[in-house]
Structures are given as structure tokens and as C-alpha cells.
Amino acid sequence: MRQVADTIQSVLKPADVKFLKAVLGLLSTPLGTFVLAGRQSLAGEFPFARRLADMPVGNRERVLSNWSTSWLFLFRILFKAFKATIMWNHFTRVSHRDCLQKCHSDSSI
Numbered sequence: 001m002r003q004v005a006d007t008i009q010s011v012l013k014p015a016d017v018k019f020l021k022a023v024l025g026l027l028s029t030p031l032g033t034f035v036l037a038g039r040q041s042l043a044g045e046f047p048f049a050r051r052l053a054d055m056p057v058g059n060r061e062r063v064l065s066n067w068s069t070s071w072l073f074l075f076r077i078l079f080k081a082f083k084a085t086i087m088w089n090h091f092t093r094v095s096h097r098d099c100l101q102k103c104h105s106d107s108s109i
Contacts, residue, residue, distance in 0.1 A: 004089050011088070016081075023078060027052040036075075037063040 009017055026032025030049035033041040040059045041050050052060060067079035 007088055008085055020081060
């Protein structure tokens with residue numbers, strides 16, 4: 001987790017880091033998640049509003065998918081920021097040799 005934070009701070013401008021921290025802070029609360037994610041954050045039982053981390057994976061995916069095509073520019077920017085951060089973190093952790101070993105082990109199935 002610390003590597004992701006370090007990556008974000010090294011790639012983004014300080015003002016963008018503050019904004020991203022604010023968004024992540026909102027997503028860590030039920031009310032903030034409802035504001036940013038809408039109905040996808042609601043549950044049929046108590047507590048009715050959930051944090052992003054407490055939502056089912058399918059709902060989280062729909063939220064991010066909705067952000068990617070939102071008419072609000074802010075949500076599209078958030079989607080791109082999350083996507084870039086996740087991809088950067090993943091592909092800087094995976095070595096070429098690991099990928100080749102994984103591909104060869106999968107092809108024998």
C-alpha cells in the first residue's frame with residue numbers, strides 16, 4: 001500500500017495529491033461514498049449506506065465504469081487517475097520473467 005502512495009506522490013502534482021486524498025477520504029465514509037457512487041452504495045439492510053470498501057465487487061466495478069463515461073468531467077478524471085495508478089502499480093511490480101513463467105504455466109492447462 002505504501003508503494004502506491006509513493007507512486008501517487010511522485011507522479012502527481014501536490015494539488016492533485018490533496019484532491020485525491022480528499023476523494024479517498026470521502027470514499028472511506030458511507031455518506032461520501034453515496035455522494036460519489038450514488039445508488040450503487042446502498043444496501044437493502046442496515047446500515048443502508050456502505051463505504052466503497054464494503055460494497056460488493058460488482059457494485060464497485062459498476063461505479064468505476066459509470067465514472068469512466070460520466071457526463072461530469074470530474075468523474076472521468078477520477079476514473080483515469082485510479083486506472084493509471086492501479087496499472088502503474090501492477091506493471092512496475094511484475095517482471096518480464098514472471099510474465100513469461102505465468103504464460104507458460106497457463107498454456108499447459
